[in-house]
Amino acid sequence: MNQVKRPVCLTIGGSDSCGGAGIQADLRVFHAFGLQGISATTALTAQNPNNITRIEPVSLAQLDAELHALFDYYDIAVVKTGMLLDGEHVALVSALLQQRHKGALVVDPVMISSSAKQLLDAGGMDALVHAILPRATLMTPNLDEAAVLLGEGICDPVVAAKKLVEQLHCAVLLKGGHGAGDELLDILCDSEGNLSEFPHPRQAWDEEQSHGTGCRLASAVAASLASGESLAPSVKKAIKFLQSH
Numbered sequence: 633m634n635q636v637k638r639p640v641c642l643t644i645g646g647s648d649s650c651g652g653a654g655i656q657a658d659l660r661v662f663h664a665f666g667l668q669g670i671s672a673t674t675a676l677t678a679q680n681p682n683n684i685t686r687i688e689p690v691s692l693a694q695l696d697a698e699l700h701a702l703f704d705y706y707d708i709a710v711v712k713t714g715m716l717l718d719g720e721h722v723a724l725v726s727a728l729l730q731q732r733h734k735g736a737l738v739v740d741p742v743m744i745s746s747s748a749k750q751l752l753d754a755g756g757m758d759a760l761v762h763a764i765l766p767r768a769t770l771m772t773p774n775l776d777e778a779a780v781l782l783g784e785g786i787c788d789p790v791v792a793a794k795k796l797v798e799q800l801h802c803a804v805l806l807k808g809g810h811g812a813g814d815e816l817l818d819i820l821c822d823s824e825g826n827l828s829e830f831p832h833p834r835q836a837w838d839e840e841q842s843h844g845t846g847c848r849l850a851s852a853v854a855a856s857l858a859s860g861e862s863l864a865p866s867v868k869k870a871i872k873f874l875q876s877h
């Protein structure tokens with residue numbers, strides 16, 4: 633067993649070659665929260681801030697070996713998932729979490745990049761809904777992902793957040809970032825249906841942080857949960873973290 637005293641956070645997701653999103657972004661966030669960050673990779677992406685030019689799946693054998701190596705050594709406080717690619721990768725991750733992870737699970741249901749590349753296929757979506765989300769502590773969809781999960785357009789985000797909790801049986805942080813305007817509203821609906829609203833200004837565009845905001849928000853919530861905060865304070869702290877980093 634490891635001698636690491638800091639809480640350990642594991643991110644399971646895709647590698648972003650330009651470091652703005654994916655596991656690279658998550659590890660930076662965990663480090664900024666003073667935690668030990670570790671990662672297991674589902675896919676390698678070739679990308680820059682404008683485009684993803686190639687996606688190479690990591691073999692199931694490699695992902696399985698990475699996850700076992702990590703769970704064998706570390707006492708993992710919180711797991712965050714990001715880009716899970718397809719049904720086979722989701723099934724492997726869900727089986728392993730079922731066997732070996734008793735702590736919190738934050739799921740960013742990554743489907744399509746802001747450059748319009750598909751990061752989760754239809755089989756992956758089905759497996760995510762049936763095998764991963766029912767055991768998640770929190771999922772963090774944006775408005776587009778919420779519409780896909782609900783199978784309908786979003787007219788009222790509060791109604792949508794409540795419906796997602798009822799249908800998918802996990803707490804939901806519905807992010808307003810893909811809406812219009814400079815004032816955004818993120819809505820947390822916990823698994824009992826209690827609502828908290830987090831209005832905040834849209835972040836100014838920044839060359840280095842040009843994408844990956846969704847990844848960083850979910851990993852900041854995961855980091856805050858790993859530091860012992862409960863759900864709503866973790867979301868508040870994560871939004872504040874993003875505003876200042």
Ligand code: PLP
Nearest residue numbers: 646653654715742745746843844
């Ligand atoms: N690449 C990887 C590996 C990701 O995990 C993500 C998002 O989770 C993206 C790219 C897309 O990020 P964005 O939608 O901010 O462009």
